[in-house]
Each structure stands twice: as C-alpha cells, then as structure tokens.
Amino acid sequence: MNGTNAVLFVSFGGPDKREDVRPFLESVTRGRGIPPERIEEVARHYEAIGGASPINAITNRQAEGLREQLNGTPVYVGNRNWHPFLEVTLREMAAAGIKQAVGFPTAAYRCEASWERYLQAVEAARKKVGPSAPAVTYVGPWFDHPLFIDAIVARIREAHAPANASWIFTAHSIPTPMAEASRYVQELEATAGLVCARFGVQTWTLAYTSRSGAPADPWLGPDVRDEIRAQARQGVNDMLAVPIGFVADHVEVLFDLDVEAQEAAREAGVAFRRARTVGDHPLFIRMIADVVKNPVPSPARGEGRRP
CATH class of the missing domain: 3.40.50.1400 (Rossmann fold)
Known part of the structure; x- marks a missing residue:
C-alpha cells in the first residue's frame, strides 16, 4: 500500500428496513428497463426474509475487521445502490484529505455485471466529486486466493x-x-x-x-x-x-x-x-488485508475478459 492512505470497500448495498425495499430496488434497476412486476416479485423476496437485508451490517463488520488487520489504516465503505452511496463516501474521503485509495469491490468473479459495474460506479462517483476525489487503484483477482x-x-x-x-x-x-x-x-x-x-x-x-x-x-x-x-x-x-x-x-x-x-x-x-458465505470469517478478512496491500497497477476495465 505504498503511497496509499485509505481503502475503499465497494459493496452492493441493501435495504435496512421494509420502508427501504422499494426505493432500493428502484436504485438498482434505474435505467435498465426492468418491468414493474419483476421489481414487485423481488420485493416479495425481501418480505419472505423479514423485510430487509443483512448485507450492510455484514459489510460493516468486514470493513471493521479490515481496519483491525491494517492497524488503523482508514477503511471507507461505499455502495453502488444504497446508503452510503459511493459519491457520499468519496466526498467524505476528499474532505479528510485522502488522495489515493485501494478499492476492494466485493466481487470475487469478474464479468461486466459484477466487477466492471463496480469500477464504473466508482469512476462515475469520482467524476461527480471532481478533482478532489481520491485516485483509486484496485486489488488483483482473489477467486483462488x-x-x-x-x-x-x-x-x-x-x-x-x-x-x-x-x-x-x-x-x-x-x-x-x-x-x-x-x-x-x-x-x-x-x-x-x-x-x-x-x-x-x-x-x-x-x-x-x-x-x-x-x-x-x-x-x-x-x-x-x-x-x-x-x-x-x-x-x-x-x-x-x-x-x-x-x-x-x-x-x-x-x-x-x-x-x-x-x-x-x-x-x-x-x-x-x-454452507454460510464467507461473510466476516477471520480468514476472509485476512485475505482482504493481503490483497489490498498488493493492488494492481491500474483498474484495467475489462480485466477478466476472455482473450
């Protein structure tokens, strides 16, 4: 992490309570031509699991575990689709004087719908923040770590x-x-x-x-x-x-x-x-700490595409 003074933990985000479900789904599907009946179907999925998602709480535990592993290096959480949105997080980082960060998108497997959309979301948010937005490099592949x-x-x-x-x-x-x-x-x-x-x-x-x-x-x-x-x-x-x-x-x-x-x-x-997902298992937190210490030289949009 030479020259880097923070980590940007990039997650999907999710609704914290019932009232958030439909606004969250509107954020996820905006501009993608998803029919309203499909949105209602997914809303019922959330109802079936209690009306909210634990993803934000899990992400925050992952980020807190990473802070402990990195001995105080600032770790910020920014979401693509819910609070805290990436733009808000990047503005907070800029206000704190962060100039450079390592991005950790929570996508182990790379394709346009996962890894690339995370990078696109970060870059779109950086443009909104303007010149004060920190530069972001990204971790290398970790599906086989x-x-x-x-x-x-x-x-x-x-x-x-x-x-x-x-x-x-x-x-x-x-x-x-x-x-x-x-x-x-x-x-x-x-x-x-x-x-x-x-x-x-x-x-x-x-x-x-x-x-x-x-x-x-x-x-x-x-x-x-x-x-x-x-x-x-x-x-x-x-x-x-x-x-x-x-x-x-x-x-x-x-x-x-x-x-x-x-x-x-x-x-x-x-x-x-x-089996449970890796979540906040200590071994997974150690893995995140390892990969953020060795980011790749550039975001390389399209990385992971087949030759």
Missing part, C-alpha cells in the same frame, strides 16, 4: 454435511453472452475445484440462482432448483449448497437458497442444507 479457499472450507465444515452429501456450488446467473465474454464460469470452477481438493471430493456440480431478464434470453444454468430435482431423480438423498458466488448472506442466499431451493428439495423428498 488460499485464504479465500480456507474461509470457504471453514464454512463447509461448519455445515456438518454427511459424508455422502452431493455438493452443489452456487453463484448468481448472468446472461450467457456475458459469461462467454469473461472468465466468470472458469473462475467459479477454479474456486470449486480448489475447495474440493481440500476434502478429496471428486464429484461436484455448479448451479446458479437469481436469474432475471426475459425468459427467452439465454442465461447460465442449471438453476439450482432444477439441479436439486435432477439429482433427486438420480437417487441422491442429501445435498449441500455452497454459495461461493457471494461474500455475504443476503437476499440471493437467504431467499434463493433458504426458501426456494429448500422448498424444491422438500418437494423432491431430499435433505438439503447450505
């Missing part, structure tokens, strides 16, 4: 799945053309393979959640519910979901896995459990 793998392994052990359980790694689905233009799937597969190697697990699957968009448009599959049903038909009786695509237990985990996938498993007559 040993401490990230360690944290996932620890979460799997906490789940106490039976030895014969079928492992299903899960992540957010994205449009197939977007996936083909990036290394998103390859990075997910690399993480899953490294985790399984720690346990000697030879067979595993990768499935997806949170699909949106027009039904006719191709997105990554299989959907985790379809995978559960398919494995049940093959005689599998016990399944473990490992949500490596997310770093916090938010709506895409708490609803898509704990409600929808659990219901699919119940209907199929199979046992289903999931």
Whole structure:
C-alpha cells in the first residue's frame, strides 16, 4: 500500500428496513428497463426474509475487521445502490484529505455485471466529486486466493454435511453472452475445484440462482432448483449448497437458497442444507488485508475478459 492512505470497500448495498425495499430496488434497476412486476416479485423476496437485508451490517463488520488487520489504516465503505452511496463516501474521503485509495469491490468473479459495474460506479462517483476525489487503484483477482479457499472450507465444515452429501456450488446467473465474454464460469470452477481438493471430493456440480431478464434470453444454468430435482431423480438423498458466488448472506442466499431451493428439495423428498458465505470469517478478512496491500497497477476495465 505504498503511497496509499485509505481503502475503499465497494459493496452492493441493501435495504435496512421494509420502508427501504422499494426505493432500493428502484436504485438498482434505474435505467435498465426492468418491468414493474419483476421489481414487485423481488420485493416479495425481501418480505419472505423479514423485510430487509443483512448485507450492510455484514459489510460493516468486514470493513471493521479490515481496519483491525491494517492497524488503523482508514477503511471507507461505499455502495453502488444504497446508503452510503459511493459519491457520499468519496466526498467524505476528499474532505479528510485522502488522495489515493485501494478499492476492494466485493466481487470475487469478474464479468461486466459484477466487477466492471463496480469500477464504473466508482469512476462515475469520482467524476461527480471532481478533482478532489481520491485516485483509486484496485486489488488483483482473489477467486483462488488460499485464504479465500480456507474461509470457504471453514464454512463447509461448519455445515456438518454427511459424508455422502452431493455438493452443489452456487453463484448468481448472468446472461450467457456475458459469461462467454469473461472468465466468470472458469473462475467459479477454479474456486470449486480448489475447495474440493481440500476434502478429496471428486464429484461436484455448479448451479446458479437469481436469474432475471426475459425468459427467452439465454442465461447460465442449471438453476439450482432444477439441479436439486435432477439429482433427486438420480437417487441422491442429501445435498449441500455452497454459495461461493457471494461474500455475504443476503437476499440471493437467504431467499434463493433458504426458501426456494429448500422448498424444491422438500418437494423432491431430499435433505438439503447450505454452507454460510464467507461473510466476516477471520480468514476472509485476512485475505482482504493481503490483497489490498498488493493492488494492481491500474483498474484495467475489462480485466477478466476472455482473450
């Protein structure tokens, strides 16, 4: 972190209470042509998990843990879609005299919908702040970082799945053309393979959640519910979901896995459990500290695209 005097923790953000849900969803979907019925559907997902999201609290715990690891280096949190918005955070940093920061977007796997949108959001916010906005460099890839793998392994052990359980790694689905233009799937597969190697697990699957968009448009599959049903038909009786695509237990985990996938498993007559996301596990916090100490030379928009 030579020459750097702060860390910018870049997260998605989420609603803290019921009254925030629809304004938050409007922020997420603004300008993207999402039909109102889809927004209402997602609002009901939040209702099903209690009317709010724990993502902001988890992000704040991650940031606080990082501050402790960095011995007092300032760590600021800025969100793409909810308070504190990136522009507000960057103005606060500028007022504090921060000239240069390392950005840590909370996206382990890089594609246009994740990593690149975080970088675009930071740059858009910097332009609004103006010349006083701190310069931001970014961490390198960490999908295969040993401490990230360690944290996932620890979460799997906490789940106490039976030895014969079928492992299903899960992540957010994205449009197939977007996936083909990036290394998103390859990075997910690399993480899953490294985790399984720690346990000697030879067979595993990768499935997806949170699909949106027009039904006719191709997105990554299989959907985790379809995978559960398919494995049940093959005689599998016990399944473990490992949500490596997310770093916090938010709506895409708490609803898509704990409600929808659990219901699919119940209907199929199979046992289903999931590991927690890495969240604020100390091993993951140590990983963040390690990667922010060694940022890449430039943000390199498009980094992670397939050659």
